[in-house]
Amino acid sequence: MSYATARLPREKVLRDPVHNYIYVQHQVILDLINTKEFQRLRRIKQLGTASLVFHGAEHTRFAHCLGVYEITRRICDNFQRNYPTRTPGDGGWDDHERLTALCAALLHDIGHGPYSHTFEHIFHTDHEAITVEILTSPQTEVNQVLRKVSPTFPQEVASVIQKTYPNPQVVQMISSQIDADRMDYLLRDAYYTGTQYGAYDLTRILRVMRPYQGGIAFAMNGMHAVEDYIMSRFQMYQQVYFHPVSRAMEVILDHLLARANELYQTGQSDESFIPHLLLPFFNHEFDLQDYLYLDDGVLTTYFTHWRQSPDDILADLAHRFLDRKPLKSAVFTPETQPLIAPLRDMIKSVGFNVDYYTATDNSYDLPYDDSYDPKMEHPLTQIELQQPDGSLAELSTVSDLVNALRGKFTGDQRFFFPKEMLNPGDDAPDLFQPIYNDFGRYIQNNQLIQPKEN
Amino acid sequence: MSYATARLPREKVLRDPVHNYIYVQHQVILDLINTKEFQRLRRIKQLGTASLVFHGAEHTRFAHCLGVYEITRRICDNFQRNYPTRTPGDGGWDDHERLTALCAALLHDIGHGPYSHTFEHIFHTDHEAITVEILTSPQTEVNQVLRKVSPTFPQEVASVIQKTYPNPQVVQMISSQIDADRMDYLLRDAYYTGTQYGAYDLTRILRVMRPYQGGIAFAMNGMHAVEDYIMSRFQMYQQVYFHPVSRAMEVILDHLLARANELYQTGQSDESFIPHLLLPFFNHEFDLQDYLYLDDGVLTTYFTHWRQSPDDILADLAHRFLDRKPLKSAVFTPETQPLIAPLRDMIKSVGFNVDYYTATDNSYDLPYDDSYDPKMEHPLTQIELQQPDGSLAELSTVSDLVNALRGKFTGDQRFFFPKEMLNPGDDAPDLFQPIYNDFGRYIQNNQLIQPKEN
């Protein structure tokens, strides 16, 4: 029996609060979990700054990746039991694809670093490219395990993640509107934040999935289960992922890293403390190994040093991040956007550097996107429902609910500013009081407004 | 209205997966949560190395402290509603004690540092003494908040934690066999590990608690709920807290810090990397601020550096910790303990430094201890059941189940050694093979045994 197909003599289990058990049945999977690149994911939080709002949400990318693996394993089991291929091209499931699917599921996020979104913004890294590099670079333990399956296996697994793998069923298990990735993170984030919005019915969704030639469809009588999933996703975005305080903390993080970078680029760094592990990124000369040294703890350790920096802005932003002092925010619209410039001026006039103490951002999500746009790098797949007679119908053509949500913009745009503008505190100079008073007139019900004339 | 009694105009809530919501009703509590000393607890895991076995268990001391606060708040609510004092000394609850109890509950663990147990072992810190210092030292934000209540309030809260506070009801809420601390961590650890053993019935326990002159008792008809709690605690110890792999990782952590310390003390540290934040501890000259800089991320960041150390032992132990390569272990008894010495010799003869690659430890817990031992620094209180006519009965005198467990030793003693002794791997020198073979004869069913003669 080859390494590729070697089942463990007895399956191993990992206890997981979301899925109860993660079942490991292949030696390859066990070996991948034990690589240093995968173990590193224990030190990277899944939700980044959201744990500063939902204090229970300290779960890691390690746990999420195991969950994606487990859901994929269950899909394969169901497909193999109920919808095996009988003749090539019949749209059934070919269980020879199982190991490729499982490895892609397990490793799909392995290129993530600490606070990925922000880190990438400042240092121009790309976690998807790094994922592929980890899989295909001969220096990694992950690659060494994958190569034992076959010389081409690392690239095959990578191609699933890159969505270029020929079998669309395998690709859609990992990347589609209802894929194992989203299915795990919605449940897991709901469990760890303590919200119940993401608690759709996984068992039922898995039951109504079925393979076809073009990928994965859902039984027509499972439409309401799919709707429920879409709604859960919508709720998680509204209530967790777009939470304004979480975004405010992310703004601080972004500005903090930007400030450190700027000080370094302009030769103003404090020489008494050297952030060794970030230097390759400041210098734009990092290699894969440099990247793999990073984790959440490295960044917060540097922040602990920086809070004592002689640079006031760096020190203050580090304090605000570590001690959780979020910026305030207000929603703006195209109509009220022009008000931001004068507000920035006020903020500046009381002494804040507006580059580091204000920001605007956009949150949005398309709760269901049925458009296949070939220009998109990774076009989202449609959700197809399969009628009893085998024909397919795109979800929004049969679901009133989803049709109602189709392409609807559901996020908001916010302007972030220091809390002190609204609550200056007792020791604020009297001189500035009129400015604070004026500022306050522009904010009502957490919205930017054009104040009434006095 | 004074700061001490100031209720928030509208109560605030924090979403918590275990208690659903944490209700914050006093300005004092909100201010304490926002101190930097309390926020620091977000960066310290509740279960330390256990998260390396139960990957879901990444929850922090921050969340636990909020949970202890919330349970205490509910106890106070119940006591106030159903058992208020009417005449001094009648054993009822005096709600003037509420704020003291709530603050003590919230802050009881604030002196914890990263991987406290091990850290204290190596660096001789004491998290309980530091807790008191954080409360009473004028330099901390916590102290500044507490002092706003009254000049003596910091010391009063500290005395609850030190168990010298005069009202035993308040002390027992925070420290007794069924206190808010244990009640929270059993539920929380069960939730985050994904085990169900700790899921006793909190609502019912809270309902049967009642104050009396000597502290807190439980209604007689709640005996089975109390038994269920005792059993849940027993199960959590057996299955989570005493887990041999978690203990094996703790051995590695302990030896890793010991090695770093030894290298420093003997002038052998690698000069290219200076662990600034640990130096005060290496030098036995740390102050409170030094301590407060530490968190889990600081230690793992240093481990990331150390895994490249020129010292092979330091580097290897850092790798084993970060990449989760636990030692193996076997249970020994007084009879088989003498076998450990020859086994250590074998381990040494294949090249391991036995000081850093072997250990023994003891896990034990008294699932229910009814002995009041005045020599103990912190004698555990008994659990008293209150008959309908008001008389008290110690739990084990009425519960067959608890009586059966009384004073029973339930842990084990283990000898830890490198996994390589049992699985030397393909590249182990042939020369050592007889040693490995011999070693293996001493281990059967995870126990040390006297091997049969050949």
Add this chain to the structure above:
Amino acid sequence: MSYATARLPREKVLRDPVHNYIYVQHQVILDLINTKEFQRLRRIKQLGTASLVFHGAEHTRFAHCLGVYEITRRICDNFQRNYPTRTPGDGGWDDHERLTALCAALLHDIGHGPYSHTFEHIFHTDHEAITVEILTSPQTEVNQVLRKVSPTFPQEVASVIQKTYPNPQVVQMISSQIDADRMDYLLRDAYYTGTQYGAYDLTRILRVMRPYQGGIAFAMNGMHAVEDYIMSRFQMYQQVYFHPVSRAMEVILDHLLARANELYQTGQSDESFIPHLLLPFFNHEFDLQDYLYLDDGVLTTYFTHWRQSPDDILADLAHRFLDRKPLKSAVFTPETQPLIAPLRDMIKSVGFNVDYYTATDNSYDLPYDDSYDPKMEHPLTQIELQQPDGSLAELSTVSDLVNALRGKFTGDQRFFFPKEMLNPGDDAPDLFQPIYNDFGRYIQNNQLIQPKEN
């Protein structure tokens, strides 16, 4: 202390799987629960024929009524704690209304009989009128308890249920789009059916409710919680309440009672068995006591007798109901409705009495109805969101999601027919085979279709 305000010396609890505990704090409530009219609700299933599809859903109206009481109690607690009235007409909560609200909540469904919907259809009873009669008729134990509060109290409680009570806050607690009644049954039906669709976040909904002059509104920042509730309701309707098999069993029940009634009216009843407790209803001469003798068991006991009736139709329908042999059904549209007549002819031609073996029905629900229609007997209230500055906004004007669902028809219309038409069985006469074949051509994917020409 008067009976009206008498709190129990110590609150009592009833264990409830949905709310954990039901807290009983007033003697009045305890006495009402112990009346024979209320205990009777233990023998009436909440979901009627739905338990024949969801076998776990055997819960009773007794449990539901307790749940509605408990939710109302929590709303009162929250209102009293956070939004008490200070000056008349300020829109705050006056806790003198509590007992009225609690009694109305507990008793709102007390007039229900077995399989109410169907029973009312056949025998022209009216559970709402009977509820009022139970409250106000001096012969009932319920009335005797209520009268002890005050002579006018029975009528006051009745007027809440009739929506004529002057305080709209009390009325809306019991009857509105988000009332204690719906809140309980969605959670309870979800729990007992084992579906998760109804599991919205009760704690959060309760937290964002607030009283105002016009009734009860919801905090603006609770909009997503309200949306989630609306969606849960939508899902429960789609997946449970409108389930076609449950409706098919209700058709059988309806026809079974109709047949028994017809046989009685036409003097064809089997004289060897007399359904004593139904006679007053056959004779249109029932009084309140006759009604209160009925429960689910009485009906099924009569069905057990009727399955041996000499009347073939009565016997067969009783068998189909007791042994769960549902009719089949197919969805029809205005376009396909004309096909029903010829299909009925086919069914008749193979020997079925189409009056008893076919039916059409309509299921529909408006997931959110914002229209205030003064012509409706019980116009549904709108859901109002309260902005931070106190102004109100109707839900669908701020929620894209609810706006999308506004007034949308979400049910279906079905034609019910004997399963034998599609699966005639081995012993069907050859003669009829062409009819069965023809019939089958009209049904595709559970829809009525115009068959293609051959």
Add this chain to the structure above:
Amino acid sequence: MSYATARLPREKVLRDPVHNYIYVQHQVILDLINTKEFQRLRRIKQLGTASLVFHGAEHTRFAHCLGVYEITRRICDNFQRNYPTRTPGDGGWDDHERLTALCAALLHDIGHGPYSHTFEHIFHTDHEAITVEILTSPQTEVNQVLRKVSPTFPQEVASVIQKTYPNPQVVQMISSQIDADRMDYLLRDAYYTGTQYGAYDLTRILRVMRPYQGGIAFAMNGMHAVEDYIMSRFQMYQQVYFHPVSRAMEVILDHLLARANELYQTGQSDESFIPHLLLPFFNHEFDLQDYLYLDDGVLTTYFTHWRQSPDDILADLAHRFLDRKPLKSAVFTPETQPLIAPLRDMIKSVGFNVDYYTATDNSYDLPYDDSYDPKMEHPLTQIELQQPDGSLAELSTVSDLVNALRGKFTGDQRFFFPKEMLNPGDDAPDLFQPIYNDFGRYIQNNQLIQPKEN
């Protein structure tokens, strides 16, 4: 493919709150569920009078039987996947046994009638014998389905239930200390009562089960999971099954049926109402069909009639049962048992018929019984733990906890009497007041006591 092995073209599922889904994969199982004898179980409550204490516990034997089937199915799946037999007698699982095991699991309780325990007591029926009769009598639909598998199949399935089937693995799945029957009812009763005591970890128990020659053992490392199960069982007995109010209602039921029987036997029945379906039992001439007509609703319908009986005792007991007016009870010991006779005299002297208004009962359970008593009709099997090297150890020899509970009596004995003895009410004759006062002196803390001399 034969009927015996015919898998459904696509597995069917039944939604179940406890197991999420019940998976039906064989035509035989689907056909059995659809028999009238099995559907009848929908009308028989699992917990009888316990639902009068735990109002949520209205679940039926129908649901329980499906749950036992589902657990058995999962055990078979696990055994087949991980422990298949390879050579005869190797102790592995032979999947040819699957259908026999599944049918026995599904049907093991099919002979139950309404309130079985009490009914059997009064009418000398035997649900186990009736179960065998339903399986083997050619007149039943169940038998007709089973015979389609093979002529001997009905008897084979019956022999599993009778514990005479040759394969002990199959027998122990259905009947042993940790069997599918107990595993389901503990979880199900916990779910429906709303207690959490029965919520042991099913997934983990299933995972550590393994077949061996002598039956089914449990992996040594699953010992704590087994302990947890034993403790859950203990808790359910203490808190649910032995609940004194539930037992008090069972006393009333017993006396009610006994009174009806006595009136019939002595020719004193009310002739205006004939309980047709009970006559065969009054006459000791019932056949299987008579038995199958009975269900909970039949009995309560008769009670509704009897509450208007001219016989005061029958009418009053029917009222007490339907309106839930339990007897009071007090625990007695061998020492206090002699007090019962004088107490009965007092009860008699205020006018109660002590045969119908008093009772004593015994509740007890051996939480773990390791004794193999060959004289027992159905000796309970021991729980065996399997060491890694294959050797077995009886649970109590390795578990301190279970050893502590071994053979320990955990129930109590109670004397039941009318509540009026303690709370005579305002309209009790003054004459009797001294008797009531005297009676009350014998009851303290719910115990019988020898009152102190005055």
